[in-house]
Amino acid sequence: xxxxxxxxxxxxxxxxxxxxxxxxxxxxxxxxxxxxxxxxxxxxxxxxxxxxxxxxxxxxxxxxxxxxxxxxxxxxxxxxxxxxxxxxxxxxxxxxxxxxxxxxxxxxxxxxxxxxxxxxxxxxxxxxxxxxxxxxxxxxxxxxxxxxxxxxxxxxxxxxxxxxxxxxxxxxxxxxxxxxxxxxxxxxxxxxxxxxxxxxxxxxxxxxxxxxxxxxxxxxxxxxxxxxxxxxxxxxxxxxxxxxxxxxxxxxxxxxxxxxxxxxxxxxxxxxxxxxxxxxxxxxxxxxxxxxxxxxxxxxxxxxxxxxxxxxxxxxxxxxxxxxxxxxxxxxxxxxxxxxxxxxxxxxxxxxxxxxxxxxxxxxxxxxxxxxxxxx
Amino acid sequence: xxxxxxxxxxxxxxxxxxxxxxxxxxxxxxxxxxxxxxxxxxxxxxxxxxxxxxxxxxxxxxxxxxxxxxxxxxxxxxxxxxxxxxxxxxxxxxxxxxxxxxxxxxxxxxxxxxxxxxxxxxxxxxxxxxxxxxxxxxxxxxxxxxxxxxxxxxxxxxxxxxxxxxxxxxxxxxxxxxxxxxxxxxxxxxxxxxxxxxxxxxxxxxxxxxxxx
Numbered sequence: 001x002x003x004x005x006x007x008x009x010x011x012x013x014x015x016x017x018x019x020x021x022x023x024x025x026x027x028x029x030x031x032x033x034x035x036x037x038x039x040x041x042x043x044x045x046x047x048x049x050x051x052x053x054x055x056x057x058x059x060x061x062x063x064x065x066x067x068x069x070x071x072x073x074x075x076x077x078x079x080x081x082x083x084x085x086x087x088x089x090x091x092x093x094x095x096x097x098x099x100x101x102x103x104x105x106x107x108x109x110x111x112x113x114x115x116x117x118x119x120x121x122x123x124x125x126x127x128x129x130x131x132x133x134x135x136x137x138x139x140x141x142x143x144x145x146x147x148x149x150x151x152x153x154x155x156x157x158x159x160x161x162x163x164x165x166x167x168x169x170x171x172x173x174x175x176x177x178x179x180x181x182x183x184x185x186x187x188x189x190x191x192x193x194x195x196x197x198x199x200x201x202x203x204x205x206x207x208x209x210x211x212x213x214x215x216x217x218x219x220x221x222x223x224x225x226x227x228x229x230x231x232x233x234x235x236x237x238x239x240x241x242x243x244x245x246x247x248x249x250x251x252x253x254x255x256x257x258x259x260x261x262x263x264x265x266x267x268x269x270x271x272x273x274x275x276x277x278x279x280x281x282x283x284x285x286x287x288x289x290x291x292x293x294x295x296x297x298x299x300x301x302x303x304x305x306x307x308x309x310x311x312x313x314x315x316x317x318x319x320x321x322x323x324x325x326x327x328x329x330x331x332x333x334x335x336x337x338x339x340x341x342x343x344x345x346x347x348x349x350x351x352x353x354x355x356x357x358x359x360x361x362x363x364x365x366x367x368x369x370x371x372x373x374x375x376x
Numbered sequence: 377x378x379x380x381x382x383x384x385x386x387x388x389x390x391x392x393x394x395x396x397x398x399x400x401x402x403x404x405x406x407x408x409x410x411x412x413x414x415x416x417x418x419x420x421x422x423x424x425x426x427x428x429x430x431x432x433x434x435x436x437x438x439x440x441x442x443x444x445x446x447x448x449x450x451x452x453x454x455x456x457x458x459x460x461x462x463x464x465x466x467x468x469x470x471x472x473x474x475x476x477x478x479x480x481x482x483x484x485x486x487x488x489x490x491x492x493x494x495x496x497x498x499x500x501x502x503x504x505x506x507x508x509x510x511x512x513x514x515x516x517x518x519x520x521x522x523x524x525x526x527x528x529x530x531x532x533x534x535x536x537x538x539x540x541x542x543x544x545x546x547x548x549x550x551x552x553x554x555x556x557x558x559x560x561x562x563x564x565x566x567x568x569x570x571x572x573x574x575x576x577x578x579x580x581x582x583x584x585x586x587x588x589x
Contacts (some may be wrong), residue, residue: 049492051488051491051492072494072495072496073494074492074494075491075492075493076493076494078492080489080492080493081490082485082488082492083485083490084483084558086483086485086486086489086490086492087486087489088486088489088490088504088508089583089587090504090507090508090581090583091583092583099493100493100494103493103494103495106404131586132583132586132587134583134585134586134587135586137461145489147528148493157491269504
């Protein structure tokens with residue numbers, strides 16, 4: 001557990017960057033610090049590994065006052081992921097990842113074996129180790145940054161805007177990987193972001209900070225959306241919070257059978273307005289219009305790909321989005337990637353209608369797990 | 377063997393001395409510029425005085441320095457140490473700014489990441505900052521090398537043995553031969569220094585080639 005006790009940082013007298021912050025980041029959870037620029041979120045993060053020394057207050061990691069540990073020693077026990085990855089351009093990917101184990105006195109062979117292992121964990125196997133950071137894409141570099149932080153198996157990892165310089169597609173993949181790795185390893189993570197969507201997606205608990213480094217609210221993402229503490233938080237979590245809160249709501253929605261057509265095969269006598277095309281593994285590929293396909297087989301260029309696909313046990317937000325984005329009005333749902341059927345917006349909405357309103361003690365649906373720490 | 381009436385054996389001897397008088401100060405100057413440049417970058421308020429101060433060294437006429445140094449160092453006027461010290465000062469003049477700028481070219485996020493990994497300041501300097509400053513420092517070193525080869529020849533005026541003696545000899549005898557041979561030898565020496573620095577830089581920066589490829 002990381003505990004900040006009345007921590008303040010003043011760069012100039014009377015103008016605190018962080019003001020009397022008290023906060024606990026629970027062991028094995030992701031705690032997100034979020035807020036507009038100038039709210040002191042990065043300063044707060046950097047005080048944990050003493051990149052910045054607090055003006056007053058103290059910081060404890062598992063009960064140990066960090067001020068009593070030599071800074072360099074402290075940092076070797078804390079993983080650190082930074083915006084733009086901060087990889088060493090003059091070292092290969094493998095040697096970048098070996099950095100902290102080597103600093104901790106590991107032998108070369110052991111450090112190298114460990115580096116290969118963590119690179120594999122972040123989806124960069126074998127050959128990537130020999131490359132230099134300049135030869136990788138931004139998303140791949142950030143994966144190496146995560147691998148480097150994991151290499152010495154720290155119990156705590158700090159992440160400072162880790163994904164904000166990465167393109168949206170790569171960002172989503174990285175976020176999912178962090179959730180997966182964190183769940184597997186049980187690492188305590190403190191993550192800083194300015195992006196409330198990222199905070200809500202990744203955080204077990206989210207601390208919203210306002211200008212001047214004052215804690216505005218510290219609660220679970222669902223609670224944050226349902227009960228903003230004040231106007232500032234309400235403004236910050238944004239206009240779509242009613243819709244976004246559906247990310248935390250799960251409920252049974254009627255699934256209708258869907259008779260798909262197979263890519264590469266002719267339609268036969270089918271003549272509905274929209275038909276769902278699947279591949280040989282029954283994985284949905286897109287919608288087709290029979291008039292456009294004609295007599296021949298269904299080909300890739302016939303596909304309309306507007307519709308999103310939701311897991312059949314997904315959150316109501318994903319199910320509703322699948323229905324709303326589908327050109328046929330039938331939202332595609334899958335089980336382990338394989339077509340399970342379709343849902344209708346009308347029916348998703350009526351499930352939402354019957355669920356408890358967000359003004360109750362919880363906005364959780366009857367099917368969902370505990371109110372805290374529930375993942376989108 | 378002679379070329380244009382000049383004994384090539386003697387030229388080779390002069391060239392070796394010339395290389396020593398230009399090369400040793402290059403290494404010494406680099407070793408002194410590294411902490412100076414680091415300091416100028418680390419302590420912002422030191423940057424203007426250090427860079428301006430070392431830069432001013434270059435404006436001292438070399439002949440004046442060769443004549444003045446024996447008085448300051450207590451050496452003989454013909455002692456090559458005078459030349460080595462003078463050339464080291466010129467190298468520092470050229471390299472300190474380059475070293476500061478080279479270290480300054482290391483991206484901030486890379487330096488921060490190194491600190492966050494648990495590098496202390498000294499280890500970080502040698503493991504991260506210095507290797508990344510190599511391309512910029514090497515560019516400055518190439519300029520300093522050529523400058524040194526050129527300025528050393530002035531020491532011929534006070535009689536220190538090196539290629540510059542070919543110029544004074546040619547001048548006193550009104551013979552073009554030794555002057556042409558001396559210029560050719562100086563150019564050759566400068567090119568050799570340049571190639572040597574390029575080769576060492578290439579070995580130290582494999583990542584630059586990998587990324588361009």
